[in-house]
Amino acid sequence: MARRIPRDLYETELARLQAQLVEMQAWVQATGARIVVIFEGRDAAGKGSTIKRVSEYLNPRVTRIVALPAPTDREKTQWYFQRYIPHLPAAGEIVLMDRSWYNRAGVEHVMGYCTNAEYHRFLHQAPIFERMLVEDGVLLLKYWFSVSDVEQERRYRSRATDPMRRWKLSPNDVLSITKWEDYSRAKDTMFVHTDIPEAPWFEIDNEDKRRGRLNMIAHLLSRVPYRQIERPVIEIPERPASGGYERSPRNEENHVPDFAGELLRRSHAGEKRPPLPLVE
Numbered sequence: 001m002a003r004r005i006p007r008d009l010y011e012t013e014l015a016r017l018q019a020q021l022v023e024m025q026a027w028v029q030a031t032g033a034r035i036v037v038i039f040e041g042r043d044a045a046g047k048g049s050t051i052k053r054v055s056e057y058l059n060p061r062v063t064r065i066v067a068l069p070a071p072t073d074r075e076k077t078q079w080y081f082q083r084y085i086p087h088l089p090a091a092g093e094i095v096l097m098d099r100s101w102y103n104r105a106g107v108e109h110v111m112g113y114c115t116n117a118e119y120h121r122f123l124h125q126a127p128i129f130e131r132m133l134v135e136d137g138v139l140l141l142k143y144w145f146s147v148s149d150v151e152q153e154r155r156y157r158s159r160a161t162d163p164m165r166r167w168k169l170s171p172n173d174v175l176s177i178t179k180w181e182d183y184s185r186a187k188d189t190m191f192v193h194t195d196i197p198e199a200p201w202f203e204i205d206n207e208d209k210r211r212g213r214l215n216m217i218a219h220l221l222s223r224v225p226y227r228q229i230e231r232p233v234i235e236i237p238e239r240p241a242s243g244g245y246e247r248s249p250r251n252e253e254n255h256v257p258d259f260a261g262e263l264l265r266r267s268h269a270g271e272k273r274p275p276l277p278l279v280e
Contacts, residue, residue, distance in 0.1 A: 010210040017217045018057050025058050025094065027226035032091035034138045037220065038100045041145030042183060043173040044155040046206040050145070050213050051096050054220070058094070067098035080104060080122060081129050088138070101126065105190040110182045111172065123193040134198040141223055142199055143216060144187070145206045149180050 028035060037054075039047040055063055066087045075083045081101055089095045104122040108114040114122075133140055147155075156177070159169045176183060195201045202219060206212035262274045 005210040024226040026229040029092045030229045034089040035094045038097045038142045043176045045145035045147040046209045063094040065096045130199045140199045145204045
């Protein structure tokens with residue numbers, strides 16, 4: 001097993017890579033490029049946390065995260081790819097897809113949410129659809145996040161006891177433990193049909209999340225032909241002299257209670273933290 005990346009090295013390199021992502025975003029805006037990055041993989045493989053690090057310092061008006069819910073009854077009657085098309089980027093935009101149209105080749109197929117005919121139609125149409133995107137100038141990058149069965153179960157158990165991440169655990173996630181080999185076969189079949197030269201799959205070993213995040217971001221930067229964009233110098237003007245404006249009395253305005261001040265006072269006094277405010 002590869003040695004775990006030390007935290008200080010990870011944080012230093014992550015910051016450097018994130019700065020390059022900001023430069024890449026500026027190039028995308030300046031050139032009108034269109035980028036779609038697909039994040040796929042097993043449940044608890046670390047897709048969401050990697051997307052968070054990719055997008056952390058990017059402009060949400062330029063770099064959008066797309067994580068679609070289950071299709072509605074109406075969407076189920078549409079052409080399968082139709083619900084994804086409105087979320088594709090326009091000029092100067094980046095779309096990060098937290099799962100994608102590949103739901104059909106994975107969870108929908110394994111869990112029986114689609115018919116065999118729909119599944120095989122998807123395997124036939126997905127490469128055609130993606131070639132159309134690439135032919136039209138979209139840069140399409142597809143990443144598969146891998147994790148071992150032991151590590152997946154460890155992450156599930158961690159989520160189950162963590163109130164901040166318990167929402168990430170669903171009944172379908174737990175079922176994936178019992179269907180490990182089914183998902184493995186589905187992934188292998190998906191790669192056979194959709195790993196095309198125009199849009200190949202790139203696999204991320206995410207057993208160590210730090211290593212996986214660094215590897216993914218570095219690879220993304222290597223696949224985008226960006227260059228540094230010269231930005232105009234923005235000068236901060238001098239503040240003009242007051243024109244006689246007087247602020248209204250503060251006691252006439254609604255201010256939130258100083259929870260932080262009370263927290264600081266109690267901390268210095270060695271007292272318990274103040275209770276969280278509740279709706280009255």
